Amino acid sequence: MATRTRRELLQLLGVGGGVVFASGLAGACSPKTRGENGPKDDFFFVQLSDTHWGFKGPPNPDAENTLRKAVAAVNALPRDPDFVVFTGDLTHTTDDEAERRRRMREFQGIVSGLRVQKRWFMPGEHDASLDRGKAYEEIFGQTHYAFDHKGVHFVALDNVSDPASAVGDAQLDWLRSELKNVPRDAPVVIFTHRPLFDLYPQWDWATKDGSKAIDLLQGWKNVTVFYGHIHQEHHFKTGDIPHHAAKSLIFPLPPPGSQPKRAPVPWDPAHPGRGLGFRESAMAQPWLLTELSVEEGFLPAAARSG
Amino acid sequence: MGPLLALLLLPDKAGTFEFHCGVFCGGGHEEMSGQIAVRP
Numbered sequence: 001m002a003t004r005t006r007r008e009l010l011q012l013l014g015v016g017g018g019v020v021f022a023s024g025l026a027g028a029c030s031p032k033t034r035g036e037n038g039p040k041d042d043f044f045f046v047q048l049s050d051t052h053w054g055f056k057g058p059p060n061p062d063a064e065n066t067l068r069k070a071v072a073a074v075n076a077l078p079r080d081p082d083f084v085v086f087t088g089d090l091t092h093t094t095d096d097e098a099e100r101r102r103r104m105r106e107f108q109g110i111v112s113g114l115r116v117q118k119r120w121f122m123p124g125e126h127d128a129s130l131d132r133g134k135a136y137e138e139i140f141g142q143t144h145y146a147f148d149h150k151g152v153h154f155v156a157l158d159n160v161s162d163p164a165s166a167v168g169d170a171q172l173d174w175l176r177s178e179l180k181n182v183p184r185d186a187p188v189v190i191f192t193h194r195p196l197f198d199l200y201p202q203w204d205w206a207t208k209d210g211s212k213a214i215d216l217l218q219g220w221k222n223v224t225v226f227y228g229h230i231h232q233e234h235h236f237k238t239g240d241i242p243h244h245a246a247k248s249l250i251f252p253l254p255p256p257g258s259q260p261k262r263a264p265v266p267w268d269p270a271h272p273g274r275g276l277g278f279r280e281s282a283m284a285q286p287w288l289l290t291e292l293s294v295e296e297g298f299l300p301a302a303a304r305s306g
Numbered sequence: 307m308g309p310l311l312a313l314l315l316l317p318d319k320a321g322t323f324e325f326h327c328g329v330f331c332g333g334g335h336e337e338m339s340g341q342i343a344v345r346p
Contacts (some may be wrong), residue, residue, distance in 0.1 A: 092333075093330075093332055093333050093335075094333065095332050095333070125330045125335075130330070130332055158331075163329045163330040163331070164328065164329050165328075165330070202324075202326050203326075203336075204326070204328075204330075204336075261336075261337070261339070262336050265335075274335075297333035
């Protein structure tokens with residue numbers, strides 16, 4: 001997988017600033033690479049993840065402001081994304097059912113300030129595992145769904161409403177039926193919260209029956225998975241399917257298995273916001289990812305063809 | 307503090323084994339891990 005710094009990519013493209021779009025890459029979205037059933041137009045979306053609204057603690061002394069800063073940063077992008085997707089853990093868990101709903105509504109109020117035409121949401125285990133998605137469904141709607149956008153088929157898979165971290169046979173049947181009429185060469189994007197593959201099951205960084213979903217997706221030639229949960233950028237391939245984890249907007253977690261406990265990376269006052277950020281994903285084959293970091297004031301840190 | 311639960315298991319070898327909570331149980335779930343000591 002090729003990784004270039006933002007500066008190198010801009011030099012390569014011969015532009016001096018602004019956001020890098022897939023349409024700027026020669027051939028990246030040409031009809032030849034798109035196929036008959038490929039995307040009809042170039043676009044990008046923004047992935048935000050693991051905002052954990054309601055969290056308070058030393059791992060992020062700026063927790064009251066981080067989400068608002070991210071909203072302002074998305075609104076300040078040189079070009080508006082076609083949509084924004086939140087890949088789970090919108091709120092931090094609480095046993096208090098009224099408080100859970102209050103956090104969800106507060107979150108909803110803050111992100112309503114995003115200047116985008118469409119916001120897609122999905123739950124994380126912090127939102128949905130204690131009540132099997134009841135509060136989430138009341139406020140945000142379905143926990144799994146599908147939609148089409150400019151020739152790309154998007155599917156949000158719920159691997160959190162079951163507290164045992166399974167997608168479940170019923171949803172797998174729905175996925176099979178949902179994909180039945182999607183052409184085999186059409187671009188397909190899967191949004192999930194947990195990784196579908198066994199990244200590090202000891203830290204709950206896996207989906208119990210995720211391999212069934214991956215096996216099912218093997219029948220399509222151009223599948224990409226975007227997920228959250230692990231609070232860090234991570235890229236991995238199962239067969240031909242790339243899986244991209246996004247940074248969190250509350251606190252970073254250590255690399256998988258790098259220490260005995262899955263404890264948050266301590267807040268560093270010398271580098272506030274280090275490890276936090278969000279991602280732009282521009283339609284290309286493969287998707288062109290640009291990571292934006294809180295620490296650098298949401299300036300693009302790197303672009304990756306992944 | 308949450309409820310105390312008893313777990314029945316039949317060990318087939320002695321030793322110390324790590325365990326991690328496999329069902330999301332609320333705040334602090336991430337720290338729900340420990341060791342089971344099986345002594346002959």
